[in-house]
Amino acid sequence: MRQYVTFKGSRSGLQLVLDDSANFAIILENLKAKLESAVVFFTHGTIVEVPDKVRILTAEQQEDLTKLLATYGLIFRESVKEEPIAQKNNVQPEEPQTLFVAKTIRSGQEVLHDGSIVIVGDVNPGAEVIAGGDIVIKGTCRGVVHAGAFGNSSATITANRLLASQIRIANLIARAPDHLEQPDCTEIASIKDGNVIIEAVNCE
Amino acid sequence: MGEVIVVTSGKGGVGKTTTTANLGTGFALQGKKVVLVDADIGLRNLDVVMGLENRIVYDLVDVVEGNCRLKQALIRDKRYESLYLLPAAQTRDKNAVNPDQMKELCAELSQEFEIVIIDCPAGIEQGFKNAIAGADRAIIVTTPEVSAVRDADRIIGLLESEGKHNPKLIINRIRPNMVKKGDMMDIDDIIEILAIDLLGIIPEDEYIIISTNRGEPAVTNPVAAASTAYKNIVRRLLGENIPFMKIEQNDGFFSRLKKVFNF
Numbered sequence: 001m002r003q004y005v006t007f008k009g010s011r012s013g014l015q016l017v018l019d020d021s022a023n024f025a026i027i028l029e030n031l032k033a034k035l036e037s038a039v040v041f042f043t044h045g046t047i048v049e050v051p052d053k054v055r056i057l058t059a060e061q062q063e064d065l066t067k068l069l070a071t072y073g074l075i076f077r078e079s080v081k082e083e084p085i086a087q088k089n090n091v092q093p094e095e096p097q098t099l100f101v102a103k104t105i106r107s108g109q110e111v112l113h114d115g116s117i118v119i120v121g122d123v124n125p126g127a128e129v130i131a132g133g134d135i136v137i138k139g140t141c142r143g144v145v146h147a148g149a150f151g152n153s154s155a156t157i158t159a160n161r162l163l164a165s166q167i168r169i170a171n172l173i174a175r176a177p178d179h180l181e182q183p184d185c186t187e188i189a190s191i192k193d194g195n196v197i198i199e200a201v202n203c204e
Numbered sequence: 205m206g207e208v209i210v211v212t213s214g215k216g217g218v219g220k221t222t223t224t225a226n227l228g229t230g231f232a233l234q235g236k237k238v239v240l241v242d243a244d245i246g247l248r249n250l251d252v253v254m255g256l257e258n259r260i261v262y263d264l265v266d267v268v269e270g271n272c273r274l275k276q277a278l279i280r281d282k283r284y285e286s287l288y289l290l291p292a293a294q295t296r297d298k299n300a301v302n303p304d305q306m307k308e309l310c311a312e313l314s315q316e317f318e319i320v321i322i323d324c325p326a327g328i329e330q331g332f333k334n335a336i337a338g339a340d341r342a343i344i345v346t347t348p349e350v351s352a353v354r355d356a357d358r359i360i361g362l363l364e365s366e367g368k369h370n371p372k373l374i375i376n377r378i379r380p381n382m383v384k385k386g387d388m389m390d391i392d393d394i395i396e397i398l399a400i401d402l403l404g405i406i407p408e409d410e411y412i413i414i415s416t417n418r419g420e421p422a423v424t425n426p427v428a429a430a431s432t433a434y435k436n437i438v439r440r441l442l443g444e445n446i447p448f449m450k451i452e453q454n455d456g457f458f459s460r461l462k463k464v465f466n467f
Contacts (some may be wrong), residue, residue: 125354
């Protein structure tokens with residue numbers, strides 16, 4: 001299915017990027033499916049902005065959008081500033097990009113991104129990493145990681161030391177055993193036959 | 205311009221106030237002009253630990269609200285000439301002060317003193333935000349417990365988001381015997397999670413309780429184990445290169461065997 005609707009993380013909340021070529025009804029349908037697939041991703045009270053230059057919405061369309069977002073507890077707001085990146089989206093909706101984070105994610109911190117996330121550092125207990133795509137951690141993962149948050153069950157989670165307290169892929173949740181063994185090599189978590197499984201990679 | 209150091213931890217009861225009192229006294233022993241600021245408004249303790257409770261006339265909130273001049277609120281220590289305390293108000297709460305006012309206060313204090321040490325309250329709310337506002341650097345105190353380390357990690361993250369990088373770590377209340385038996389988190393485990401520089405290790409010491417109750421910081425005692433540890437930290441903060449105290453880890457054959465079989 002073609003993606004007419006893309007979410008991007010922004011400073012104030014999320015930014016909604018709409019594909020200009022599609023009909024508004026299709027966009028609404030598409031948006032609904034996306035919201036439905038990842039209720040966790042969209043925290044209540046999150047502000048959603050639409051860059052105004054991308055698409056001039058009629059008052060009626062705006063109201064529809066506001067209503068739909070409101071049913072999922074999201075707040076719609078027309079963004080004030082012109083976003084240079086959004087201009088490019090006029091041509092075609094871009095694939096969500098990969099987010100690189102070069103620091104330790106500590107307790108209480110959250111990394112949220114529509115595409116894949118690469119973290120060069122540790123993910124400490126109490127931290128959350130939520131990605132629309134894959135998650136790769138070049139370090140130790142002790143927090144909660146959620147890959148494929150929009151329902152992509154082929155998403156994977158890779159870490160040099162995978163000691164996550166919880167691993168979520170799409171709508172599946174796997175909890176760490178109460179006595180975790182220390183892995184000696186890089187491991188990858190994925191869904192196989194409806195279960196989250198962890199396999200070693202690059203192991204001598 | 206003096207340096208403003210905040211002593212914080214997130215979790216309560218890990219030894220922030222004890223650390224503040226001992227580092228302050230330690231600096232005074234080294235001849236530095238120091239002021240200790242109690243930022244725990246409504247639950248003040250630092251004055252008690254310093255044994256200066258009965259001298260309080262004005263407090264931090266009075267200074268901020270302009271009821272008195274800063275000089276009037278400062279209490280000189282009864283033992284050391286160069287050591288001062290700015291006590292917290294007991295009848296108010298954390299919202300009596302805001303971060304901007306604290307910044308201003310710290311700037312004013314650092315004109316007068318070589319070292320300003322702020323005793324941060326537990327928690328991550330207003331009191332914490334006030335305490336860190338004017339600080340140039342932070343010292344994180346933790347104990348070898350999973351909950352304390354978790355909170356320390358949260359605090360390091362919050363300090364980062366306030367633009368305060370590279371805090372230093374003090375691990376308090378280490379019990380060598382328990383570490384030896386493998387019943388306590390060891391220092392390497394803590395450092396691995398928090399990934400910040402270690403400033404010092406304080407062994408568990410009963411003398412701390414005695415000294416707190418007497419209102420005489422432990423550093424004044426020449427023989428207490430915790431006293432030596434605090435003196436070393438003071439010297440490290442002054443730029444000296446002091447090796448860490450050995451936590452007696454006498455790895456005999458039996459203890460190694462025990463470790464292997466995990467009992």
